[in-house]
Amino acid sequence: MAAVATEQTLDAAEAQCAARGAQLTPLRRLVLRLVLEAGQPVGAYALLDRLKTERGQAAAPPTVYRALDFLLEQGLIHKVERLNAFLPCIEAHHGHDHHHPHQFLICRNCGRTAEVSDHAVMHALEEAARRAGFRLERATVEAEGLCAACAAG
Ligand SMILES: [Zn+2]
Ligand SMILES: [Zn+2]
Incomplete structure (x- = not known):
C-alpha cells in the first residue's frame, strides 16, 4: 500500500x-x-x-x-x-457495521489471506443453523486453499 x-x-x-x-x-x-x-x-x-x-x-x-x-x-x-x-479489515473505512460477516481465504502455500464479506454465506449459515434449531449470532469462516498466484505457479 x-x-x-x-x-x-x-x-x-x-x-x-x-x-x-x-x-x-x-x-x-x-x-x-x-x-x-x-x-x-x-x-x-x-x-x-x-x-x-x-x-x-x-x-x-x-x-x-x-x-x-x-x-x-x-x-x-x-x-x-x-x-x-x-x-x-477491508470494510473498516467504508462506513459498514464493524460486525459485518467475514470470511477469510487463506493460501496454504504462501499464507496470503484475503478477506471477503459475503452476506449470502452468512444467510446460508443462518438458514442451516435455524433448521438445526440454533440461533446464529456470529460466524467467521476461515477457508484454506491456494491463492491465484500459487494456483497459477
Ligand atoms: Zn472486516
Ligand atoms: Zn499463495
Missing part, C-alpha cells in the same frame, strides 16, 4: 475512533500502520520486532496486545485464528 494511502487510512481510522469516543493513540496508530503495511496476516511477535525497528526501542508485549485488542474492538483489524495473526 502506498504511503499516502496508508496515512489516509490511518486518518480515517482515527476520525472513526474519535466519533465513537475512542482514541487512536500514537502507539495504536503505529500498530495499525504496521498491520496495514504487512500486506499479509502478521503475528504479534513479528509486530513486536517491527515496532522495535520503527521506534529504536522494544515495546512491552502487553502494550502491544492491548493495542491489538483495541484495534479488534474498533473493527479496524481482524484476527485469523488459524494463523494466529492479524490483518486490516
